[in-house]
Amino acid sequence: MKKFKIYFLVFFLALATQASAQMMAWQEEQSKEFVRLDFTTGEVFKKNDFGPWALKGHFTEEGVNRSDLFTNIFGAVEVTSSKLGISYLMINCTGQVYEWDRYKFHIKRLDKTYFRGANCLAFQFQRKGVLYSFGGYGFWRSSNILTEYDFTNGEWRSISATGDIPKSINMSPSAYFPKKDRFITMANVELNDTENKPERDTDWHVYEYNFDQKKFKIVGEINLELLKNYLLQDLSKHFINNDRYLFLVDRTYKSFNFDAMYIIDVLDGYKVYQWKNPHRVFINDLSINSGIENALHVRKDSLIWTHVASPNPNLNGKTQGINIKDLLAESEYLGSAFDVPWYVRLLKVVAVGIFIILFGFAYYFINFFKRRKLKKQLDYLLGENERQLLNFLLLNYTNGFVNGHQIISFFGKHKSSPESQRQFRSKLIENFSKALGLLFQEKKILDVQTDEKDQRMYMYRLNVRIYKKLTKL
Numbered sequence: 001m002k003k004f005k006i007y008f009l010v011f012f013l014a015l016a017t018q019a020s021a022q023m024m025a026w027q028e029e030q031s032k033e034f035v036r037l038d039f040t041t042g043e044v045f046k047k048n049d050f051g052p053w054a055l056k057g058h059f060t061e062e063g064v065n066r067s068d069l070f071t072n073i074f075g076a077v078e079v080t081s082s083k084l085g086i087s088y089l090m091i092n093c094t095g096q097v098y099e100w101d102r103y104k105f106h107i108k109r110l111d112k113t114y115f116r117g118a119n120c121l122a123f124q125f126q127r128k129g130v131l132y133s134f135g136g137y138g139f140w141r142s143s144n145i146l147t148e149y150d151f152t153n154g155e156w157r158s159i160s161a162t163g164d165i166p167k168s169i170n171m172s173p174s175a176y177f178p179k180k181d182r183f184i185t186m187a188n189v190e191l192n193d194t195e196n197k198p199e200r201d202t203d204w205h206v207y208e209y210n211f212d213q214k215k216f217k218i219v220g221e222i223n224l225e226l227l228k229n230y231l232l233q234d235l236s237k238h239f240i241n242n243d244r245y246l247f248l249v250d251r252t253y254k255s256f257n258f259d260a261m262y263i264i265d266v267l268d269g270y271k272v273y274q275w276k277n278p279h280r281v282f283i284n285d286l287s288i289n290s291g292i293e294n295a296l297h298v299r300k301d302s303l304i305w306t307h308v309a310s311p312n313p314n315l316n317g318k319t320q321g322i323n324i325k326d327l328l329a330e331s332e333y334l335g336s337a338f339d340v341p342w343y344v345r346l347l348k349v350v351a352v353g354i355f356i357i358l359f360g361f362a363y364y365f366i367n368f369f370k371r372r373k374l375k376k377q378l379d380y381l382l383g384e385n386e387r388q389l390l391n392f393l394l395l396n397y398t399n400g401f402v403n404g405h406q407i408i409s410f411f412g413k414h415k416s417s418p419e420s421q422r423q424f425r426s427k428l429i430e431n432f433s434k435a436l437g438l439l440f441q442e443k444k445i446l447d448v449q450t451d452e453k454d455q456r457m458y459m460y461r462l463n464v465r466i467y468k469k470l471t472k473l
Contacts, residue, residue: 022069025292026076026089028102034293035078035100037107039069044105047293049304049321056105063109068096075292079126088131093120093138095156097131097149112154119143123169123183125176127211132176134183134209135169140193142170146209163215166207173231173248175241177266183209184266186222186337187231204228206270206337220270220338227272227337230262242298245324249296263331270338273331303327371473374439378473381435385411389432393462394470401459403451429460440469 025036036045037059045053076089078100085103088110090096097111122136122143131149133156135142144166146159167190174185186206204222209215222228230248231237239248246264263273296305304321340348382390392410396402407428408414408421416424433445444463451457462470 022066024069024076024089024091026078027292027297029078029080029087032299035102039064039066049299059105059107061107064098064107065109068094068114070094077124079131082129088126090124090131090133092122092124093117093136095119095133097154110151110154111149111156113156119145119147121171123174123176123185125183127176127178127181132183135174135185135188137170137191142168142189142191144169159214161209161214161216163213164205164207164218165216166203166205168203171237173237173239173241173246173264175246177241177243179243180208180267181211183211185209187237202232222337223340223344224272224335224337225341226274226334227262227264240296240298240303242301242324247296247298247303262334263328264337269336272334272337273328274334275327275331278330301325375473377439381439383431385428386432386435389428390436390470393460394467397462397467401447401449401461403454403459404457407460436466440466442466 022039023036024039025034027034032048033046034048036047036053037043038045039061042058042060044056044059046056047053070091076091076098078087078089080087081099085101087100087102089098089100089107091098094116095111095113096109099108099110100106101108118138119133119136120138123132123134125132133147133149135144135146137143146161147156148159149155150157166185166188168188169185170188170191172185172188174183174188176183184206186204188203189200190203205218206220206222207216208219210217222231237248239246241247244265244267246266248262248264261275261277263275265271265273296303298304299321302321302323379387388411389407392407393402396406404421404425405414407425411424411428413421413424429446436445437443442463442465445466447461447463449459451459
């Protein structure tokens with residue numbers, strides 16, 4: 001956290017110092033050049049990736065307030081317009097928007113807002129002709145505010161979002177990917193200097209913002225151990241991107257930048273690659289002491305960087321680059337960013353196994369106690385005769401139905417009078433059916449049919465459902 005505060009102190013001091021030579025510089029979106037405006041002399045300078053700054057002429061101004069101009073080492077964000085030769089410039093940390101005519105060398109202030117210091121290091125981009133600024137840091141806390149520029153009123157207006165909204169969009173690998181039409185952000189850190197938090201709590205979720213639905217969605221969580229360890233090294237995650245890949249560049253210098261570039265393929269399941277730098281070159285990234293033209297940057301299908309202060313004198317001041325296809329060919333595939341370590345997967349399997357075993361034991365004991373309870377209730381509800389009838393019916397279930405004569409004979413009532421036999425059988429069946437009906441909440445306890453040989457005599461058998469329940473006791 002101390003390193004972070006020093007970093008922003010220097011950053012704000014750089015913004016707060018109105019240099020005598022006020023500059024505005026940016027990388028052109030659709031060319032091979034950088035542009036720099038010197039507001040003291042009114043001169044336009046350009047350079048490509050391999051040459052020095054060259055004077056190209058003078059520019060004119062419209063609506064530019066010199067007191068609002070600050071030399072911004074991070075450069076303006078340029079996006080091209082549908083108008084021929086026109087680009088829009090967004091100035092980080094200020095909310096200022098300018099129109100730049102690259103043919104007439106004319107710059108015009110568009111915004112009417114005084115908005116400074118609340119969105120430093122915000123993610124600024126264009127989508128379908130609309131300018132956006134997401135998140136950032138300012139007034140001693142991080143932000144998750146989404147804004148879009150209103151060309152009619154010259155103001156930034158907030159966007160209401162739904163879904164899984166991240167608490168912070170701040171100094172993290174984040175960008176808009178046109179091919180996917182999603183704004184993607186990950187590994188964010190929520191910062192608030194009022195809250196004394198000795199440990200940073202990184203949000204490892206990967207969020208995608210759907211512009212049509214104005215909705216955030218969590219698409220996964222960073223679990224890949226190598227990637228997490230790398231992202232934990234530095235509070236500010238230094239990265240660049242093209243339409244498909246995020247390139248994460250180490251600025252902690254723990255490995256002298258020799259093997260510290262990670263590549264995330266956003267369009268292919270967030271696959272992660274590590275470039276181990278077989279050329280052993282020193283890669284310079286944007287820092288407080290270097291301009292935007294010296295930063296590692298994307299130029300069409302290549303990464304371009306400048307060597308500065310290299311231990312190798314043969315590399316000093318040289319600009320180098322590598323095709324992204326070659327970069328990937330030299331990289332090692334590490335897996336998806338969402339891949340969990342093997343021991344975590346093993347623990348999950350073990351946990352699932354233990355759960356299944358515990359569930360099995362629980363299921364067994366629950367059924368065991370239910371059966372024991374039913375047995376007790378059955379013993380309580382059935383009288384001696386009813387219990388004997390139950391055993392008799394269970395014993396003869398597989399043989400089919402039993403008739404009234406068999407029941408009378410089983411109880412030894414065959415020598416009694418016919419009327420006595422009828423009353424005994426009727427009362428026995430009635431009490432038996434009531435007791436089991438009360439216990440099992442069933443209306444039909446017995447299947448009853450007439451005897452084919454004697455239509456006056458009934459035949460009895462336990463209902464199928466009742467029989468199955470009784471056999472499980």
